[in-house]
Amino acid sequence: MSLIRVGLVGIGAQTKENLLPSLLQIPDVQIVAGCDLDFERAQTLRSYVRDVQVFKDVATMLSCMGLDALVLACPPQAHRDISLMAIERGVHVFVEKPPCFTLGELKEMIDAATRKKVVTGVGLNFRFARPVQQLRKIAASEKFGQVAHVQINHYANKPRAPLWGHSSTLRSFLLAQTIHSIDLTTVFGKDSVTDVHSTVQQAADAMLARIDVTFSSGRTASILTGSMFPYFEFDMKVISEKSSMITLDNLWNMTLHESEIATRVVGGDKRWRNSWQPSPLDSGYARSGYNGELTGFFNAIRTGTSFEADFVSMIPTYQVIEQVCAGEVQVGDTGLPALRVIEEKKIRSTTNA
Amino acid sequence: MSLIRVGLVGIGAQTKENLLPSLLQIPDVQIVAGCDLDFERAQTLRSYVRDVQVFKDVATMLSCMGLDALVLACPPQAHRDISLMAIERGVHVFVEKPPCFTLGELKEMIDAATRKKVVTGVGLNFRFARPVQQLRKIAASEKFGQVAHVQINHYANKPRAPLWGHSSTLRSFLLAQTIHSIDLTTVFGKDSVTDVHSTVQQAADAMLARIDVTFSSGRTASILTGSMFPYFEFDMKVISEKSSMITLDNLWNMTLHESEIATRVVGGDKRWRNSWQPSPLDSGYARSGYNGELTGFFNAIRTGTSFEADFVSMIPTYQVIEQVCAGEVQVGDTGLPALRVIEEKKIRSTTNA
Amino acid sequence: MSLIRVGLVGIGAQTKENLLPSLLQIPDVQIVAGCDLDFERAQTLRSYVRDVQVFKDVATMLSCMGLDALVLACPPQAHRDISLMAIERGVHVFVEKPPCFTLGELKEMIDAATRKKVVTGVGLNFRFARPVQQLRKIAASEKFGQVAHVQINHYANKPRAPLWGHSSTLRSFLLAQTIHSIDLTTVFGKDSVTDVHSTVQQAADAMLARIDVTFSSGRTASILTGSMFPYFEFDMKVISEKSSMITLDNLWNMTLHESEIATRVVGGDKRWRNSWQPSPLDSGYARSGYNGELTGFFNAIRTGTSFEADFVSMIPTYQVIEQVCAGEVQVGDTGLPALRVIEEKKIRSTTNA
Amino acid sequence: MSLIRVGLVGIGAQTKENLLPSLLQIPDVQIVAGCDLDFERAQTLRSYVRDVQVFKDVATMLSCMGLDALVLACPPQAHRDISLMAIERGVHVFVEKPPCFTLGELKEMIDAATRKKVVTGVGLNFRFARPVQQLRKIAASEKFGQVAHVQINHYANKPRAPLWGHSSTLRSFLLAQTIHSIDLTTVFGKDSVTDVHSTVQQAADAMLARIDVTFSSGRTASILTGSMFPYFEFDMKVISEKSSMITLDNLWNMTLHESEIATRVVGGDKRWRNSWQPSPLDSGYARSGYNGELTGFFNAIRTGTSFEADFVSMIPTYQVIEQVCAGEVQVGDTGLPALRVIEEKKIRSTTNA
16 A cells, blocks of 8 residues: 555544644555535635545445545534444544543544554644654653653643533533543553542633642642633643653643753853754644644554554543543532632542553 | 941852842942951952951940841851851841751840840741742732632752751751642641641651641642752742732743633633743842842831841741651661661641630 | 646655655646656655656656646755746746755746746745744734844754755755745745845754844844754744744743733733744644645736745845855864854845945 | 052943942952042942042042052943043053043144053953853864854944934944944954944934944954833854854843854754853852953952053054044935934045054
């Protein structure tokens, strides 16, 4: 299978701005078909891809086009339903996040994919962002020392209402935003999630959540996130047992704090650290991870292996999401202060055995 | 009392580098005596202060010198014992942090000071650091909105063994370092502490602690701290219900993130924020708070009021410290993984009723 | 001409990493042919573009393919020669920088293009970099005030030997690197260049150059550049008569320093400034300017106008380059100190009348 | 002379905020007298220094007090006249900058001091600022390589009118502000100044100046300075022949860019650099240089040596100032554009033989 024939589903902003241009740069991947409920939107593909076939209906596209893989950027219910349809036909599927609403749905999708032996992938681009890859490499090095804690500050200003017809703003927020942060803690944590402790505050329509996760390795993670911020920002810190710390600010700048840098550089003064910036002309889709995630997905198809960010890899993340949501209560006019802590809980996970 | 006569106790590094030079800049405060168990050290005061009397023994100094106030930089047991001695004689006392080991001791000191109507003060210089004062002013403004959460990252590389003859490294660490962070959360929180949740990890002799505090107002705070870092750094963020955030990095640089800055500046792009740096030539003891704390203490003496950072103000901080320490267990060779979470707990505070 | 038929010349790194992916994102621009002296390299285009024709020889490609435009990324002599060939056939041409070696050659190319009424373009992507566009917009606003001075620090670590068969390392350096900086000074300066003063220092094979430019408007610019740096960085500052300054660091972060920001934000403290960062997920070719330059070129073709960064627009830049090179002397073993100032000169420009 | 008896002259803001507190921290230096034309201001010293004698008249103070040294913070004419008076009596003198108006005056003061063998000092605190000292140490190291160029950006928003009764705003600006920058170039340059090239622009009452200096060693320096900025900032960069660069921003943060850092830290990526920040609690007068300059002055008195920043050391700085001022012309309503380049010149220095 030297040339992979791909169909796109959902020709909206995310496809046009990130997925399509990334796909166009991957050699020997051919976009042969596109599909959108809005046929006019589907047709806009023709301005970018020569001889592409466009459809309103996925089932028809799957029947007609002999596709090797689907790439989807739709609401989660479509990711779930179309994935199952494609898997049934043996077509590999890559879906934008979130792949579905619940841990139960995720498991159903995993079962289907396992049965049909298709490669699956989820658009967890943060994990493939070039600076995060550098962090992972550094954090894995002996010199850095074993990871002790990961702190993520993930700021957003939306969603402030439920998305996709769902009833819970909290779950919508977690699936739309925090899924990236939780996924990264599972990448830097190790083995299974053993404990989750979360606190959610709400003011007007905005929320603020703190989520603490403990892993079976003894590693821990804490996330400060919410829609109660002026704009999107993303910072993370990884701390090691050897008293090293590496920080990544806004996916741009890394700083490595080590106790022994001083002697290598100028001697004597301990407040030296190493920092890194991307090149002024850094371009394309490698830094933001879109290129890496799709490249990895197609490599897995070619080599007959599983993709790192497949459906299975999301189980711990959905476990955390389920536990954070479990504490949510219906809030009425209870005479509480304006700033309400709507739930605070700690559940010993039993699902990860 | 236009001229305040002061005696210094403990002529070590903190006194020489910060307290003494700050005192020398406060008008109409006269250092008339100094005391140190090491008499040679006491004598070094003479190089800086004309006609100062030096002593080996505090009781003698108190008897001979007719002091208005003592300023102490000693171990906590000396702060406690000498404070009680000075209070008994009606001498105002300012002690470096920590003022004592336990909440019980603090309450005893408060009782004595209340009985004798002396002004007390604790060296919580972070609270008086000029940029923290700016943060407090901004956080109190209507435009910023009500505080929802305070996050403090307080990194240190010591202590890694118990201090002052105490048996617990954890309590020593909290009293030597985290006391500043906890105090700041109580400054930005409101009313009483209602919940504390903490996790302490240990690797070799270094520790990492996360402390979450909930206040009766619904405001929350989280602290990431530890001795598991290469050097001392201190960052804080204050988030408001109005989706504003102000950050202070290393007590130097402030950044104010607001959802509406864009329109004021250049229109249209929401990623603009306001930032502030101190002047290149910023000098002296105002930025680090040493000047502010001492000035405030002496003003309180002059005006017969209580000082903002007096013994009483430390009750919530010691409540938090007691609760974090309550979970500490004796750790033997238990076959746990190298990185151990030695305690994880949440106690509903009953002491603040 | 709704669909523009494009041929690529030179299928090397710059084409593959920046030009090709940018072209693939521009609607209704079709890459129909590619050409490279190395035919295998030309053939690699087929992995990215369906049904593309590949050639070893430009003349053949021009004859066979009925192209509307050529996009070239070659050495300057090829840019010059192939441009002239394409212009002769009425084909629009976009060349990577540098378009040619000398001011004389540039004028010859301009004459040809004027005669044949083709649209020309040069790959001056810095000018189209999104943050530079923001700078230009701010600098043009009345609130900012009239530009007084532009300072550019443009660091590089190469070239350290002559390029493209040319004999001068200095000219090679100016054409390969400084061309961007000089071009930006002409964008922020106004009207014609009236004076150039330059100093070039050389140590081993690395050079350091300072170039001061005065414009007929009274605006000035200064450039510090060279190959005597560890890696590529690019910072610029624009200062206005109204005491405002805007800085752009490494094409990422902008900071706007104004005398009146204080009152808008928190009152009273004058060290507040506004700063801007790109989104953590900023992706693609807009920030680096590759998308903007190509979009502008094709828009000019469609609308029958001239492109902002056309051959004519480069005259002032080549005037400056000629003047900096005019001072270069042959350096032998002259017993000068290791660090030699090889030329220092100031020429009153006469070419801009 | 174990105890040095010092008299202060000029009890204004600079004395109270920086010189006095620095002096109070230097062991065995005793402030015994103070003098100010405004006697009330002189008397304020008594709130800080026990038993200090205060005067309205310097001559009287010199006669009465048996002083070892004077420390002055006055206008330049007073620095000049009182220095000469003190030198005549064999009293060592430390004057704030500027010590005088012209190179001629400076030479007269040098002659007097040489004749009477007194130690002289000028308040060039930038030179003694702790981070500048670190820069000097790094720049002197073999690993860094020989300095090739120093770039200083020195922003100010005043003076915008002549100071001290002088007629020239330009000279006032250079003496009040740029004296620091020029002095630093002479510290990093080497041997004598061989060339100066300067450009001064003026808009309304604000000015912008660029000054390029070449030294006999072949090292060069460039200064961008002016009163045309919103507030005071100070950045410098030192570039070496070995392609290293060290930058200092606002006297706070240093960054060391080296071509070989990569391999030491994480291998493979060349965009790593080393950076340094002061401690969050950095306090006092060491970072801003006030402590260092005064300590150095008194050490020189004690050891009978000359002080690094003595009157003689300022000759190159005044040479540069004279040359920048030499080009100044009287500007009338000449019909020039609003933004005028009032002078542009390059003079081969002959005074440094």
